[in-house]
Amino acid sequence: MPRMPTVKDVAEYAGVSVGTVSRVLSGEAAVKPALREKVNEAISALGYRPNVTARALRTSRTDVIGLIVPDITNPFFSQLAASVERAALERGHSLMLASSHDDRGAEESHVLAFLDRSVRGVIVVASSDGPGLPLETTVPIISLDRRFGAFPLVSTNHTQAAALIADHLYELGHRHIAYIAGPPDTEAGRMRKEGFVRRIGRLGKKGEPVELEIAYGKFDYESGERIARDLLSRSPQDRPTAIAAASDQQAIGALRTARDLKIDVPRKLSVTGFDDISLANLVVPRLTTIRQPADMLARRAVGLLLEEPSSTDDEMVDGSLIVRGSSGPCPQPKPDTPRHRN
Template sequence: MPTMADVARSAGVSVATVSHVLNETRPVLPHTRQAVLDAIEELGYTPNTLARSLVTSRTRSIGLAVSAISNPYFTEILQGVEAAALEKGYSLLIADPHDDPGHERKVVQLLHERRVDGMIVAPSADPRELLAYLGRHAVPAVLLDRVIDGHVDSAPRFDQVCAENTEPTARLVTHLAGLGHRRIGLVAGLPGLSTTSERIAGYRQGLAAAGLPLDERLVVPGNSESDGAGEATATLLSLPVPPTALITANNAMTIGALRTLRARGLSVPDDIALCCFDDFTWADLFSPRLTAIAQPSREIGAEAVRVLLERLASPDRPARTVRLPCAFVHRTSCGCREESGGKTRNPGTTNSPSTPSTPSTPPPSTSRKEPSRDRRRR
């Protein structure tokens, strides 16, 4: 089996130079680096990562702790993390904390015991044990998707990477208001998560921008999962004056809401309009096609890796929070008509399909007639 010394002789460099190329511990001239890489390829040299970790105190591995890995959103984040880590020569160890604070701390400890160089974690609704452990052991970490504002029980600040939540949710509200809706329900996420509180804040901002009053009864937690969203949707439909439009705050809750609407015999968007936070692969295959906020899932995962590697390179730099923009995906579940070629347009407007109208006070000409309450509640 070829050794590092064999690679050095073939490339005409020192063993130290080969080490610098492999470990990226010191800049190497491009032509020298290429000569080393060519020698590695020609000889079929495979680095001994275990021996290298004993010398460098680095395993070139990253721990990833995210719940609901089966959720398409987190699956795409995982793909982004994996691709970015592999590009930089890092392997990935994955654990599912199940959104349980106690289990979360245990899986993070297990990852730490495997001597990962750093961690990427999507924290639970109560991350105090997690943050205390990471801080106590000085584990380089990036918080993913769900951010922590300020300090929690004096825990140190951590780097954070997430999507914008407030403004995109507000846009869904103003879009529906622009179609004439005055009672817009929100199936919110699990209480305690930053994504939940930020999307509720966006919902309120959207109502204020549209000049609509806030009715707290129109905000019901679906607990970020399908069954809870189904129950939340049933609660909203049972109000004395039910909503004429719904916003679901993640993709799993969209499925639960649709299931309940179908069970009640309600048609989307004829009986009730629907917009959702989180686009997903099959959203374009529903009938009607789902109007949604699309998060840059893979980019979030890749950015988390970049931020973590920057932390490993500069342990003392200030913590930062990176927010990535979302996209408004305009389809037909909101009640807008679809023209030939699959383009979607607001009724009564001449706006480009990529920039739907979102007036703060909808004009009378675009007001949407509210469905019969008897039909909506059957």
């Protein structure tokens, strides 16, 4: 049986020190990119496989990052998990994934289980707001997209991004808008609603006022479909001309309701979402939405985790408006058509 290559073999092949190889294998950031590339090329050429168990015994940690999401069937969280895995692999780490199924108790159990497994760090997309576990650990923990306890948060700037949707619909001439908000027990749900409502209010003070209706639901298809049915079952004169949803799933549910009620989107109704899941570009019409930069968020979260930040400062990344076929100019009312509201 041929001898398995060692760290020393990798160092000699790459022309670097054993310490440099060890730093690359442990995912330390303080390694020059050129040296890191040499080491990775040597590892690939020699077929070197690190002894994870031995290194874990020496360092008390493995090269594994734990990720907890509320619901892995949610398209955005699936997308985000894939981005975190890619970012982890780029830094020489693997990913261990758990879903809390929107259960805070399960979420906290997963955190403790990851810590028991001596992971390098834990990234948590929280199910809801709350104080979190009173943890005393040297293992770094980062909140991603949704805040987990008092741990640093990396997320899209939900307030800024929601304001982009408000601007877009106002510029299209919509003055009767319905907003489908997310759960108020999540920071993302509150901030998206706050950003949208605040911007609509400011626009209305400067120009024509806007009649704004707000309904609350989960970030899922069913909520969007149900709320849209309540809104769109009214007479054409009384229903909103635009629906802004706090998630793409809600927006796609609203599109489905509009289709069932034979309401043309975007000629008679504009619909917008938030997230830019892959399905947003596949539905008909394609969905106007806010793109959350999943890859950027993931790389920043993994980077902060491996750098073991002592700061509790949050990091916000701007979202971007993606205009597609589901939004259009406000439909003009037929002349002499009275509007009635009960």
